[in-house]
Amino acid sequence: MGEISSSSSIESHVSTTSWSIYKNYPLISALISFLLAQSIKVFTTWCKERRWDAKQLIGSGGMPSSHSATVTALAVAIGFKDGFGGSVFAIAAILACVVMYDSSGVRLHAGRHAEVLNQIVFELPEEHPLSDTRPLREVLGHTPPQVIAGALLGFVTASIAYLIEKVIAQ
Template identity: 65%
Template sequence: MYRRLINTDVMRAADAAASLRSYSGPSSIANLPLVSAFLACAVAQFLKPFTTWLKDNKWDSRRMLSSGGMPSSHSATVTALATAIGLQEGAGGPAFAIAVVLACVVMYDATGIRLHAGRQAELLNQIVCELPPEHPVANVRPLRDSLGHTPLQVASGALLGCLVALLMGSSI
């Protein structure tokens, strides 16, 4: 009896290893969702100085490393992740469900809480600038006010993320 259990377990392990070796997935990228997410984030961050230049006629390369602005790199990242998981594992699995919920939370946060926190920081900076120089708070370093995103910035980031994941999934 004991020998039969061992043989059965060995057979199951061998079958599992063989199926893992034969599965190549929809692409040859080791982790399509992870690569897609990071690439979408990098592309979104790379585009920010260009969109700032188009909007304000001002080149600011520091926008590549900052939050806020067009397109939303947070939205691009989480939608690329969700799209790539959907492509790789199908839309019916639990990983896709988790990724979609994560994407919704991140995008809601970007347009809600972070956008309003940025607007409050902008108002506080304006109040501090109007204080007399002898006031104890007058010399405080300004708060970062580019924190959140408008709905258009979030939607463009989401579209970018989907495109990156679709291109990554179809090109490999």
């Protein structure tokens, strides 16, 4: 008999826990910010190149930075929810800084290296063993304006989500 009540208790806890994820304001803010940034990339590509590119929905690079939007929304939402003086906000803020630095530094330069390597391979004679090598992906990172735009998007998304949560809670 003890097993049945224990099992029911666990099922109840799992059910409550699984539904509470939908109320996790920082997580929801980060996911919405990511989805918005990826969606916006489709439109910025169209404005820049006059072509629709659905691959932008899942690709990295481009305007705005979905990396920056996601981690900024997460950090700001944690700050609003738990306070900007707490340890969890400090962790999220440092994570956001590292991700944004990496996307505009290391990953941006890796993309530029790929561009140069692709040009070198393109200029190889046909008989060279590497002449038919598949091109490397060149758009890996973000320029500083793309990172800033992503961070602003993340801040705005988390702020609006916070206001909505406050209205719903009343």
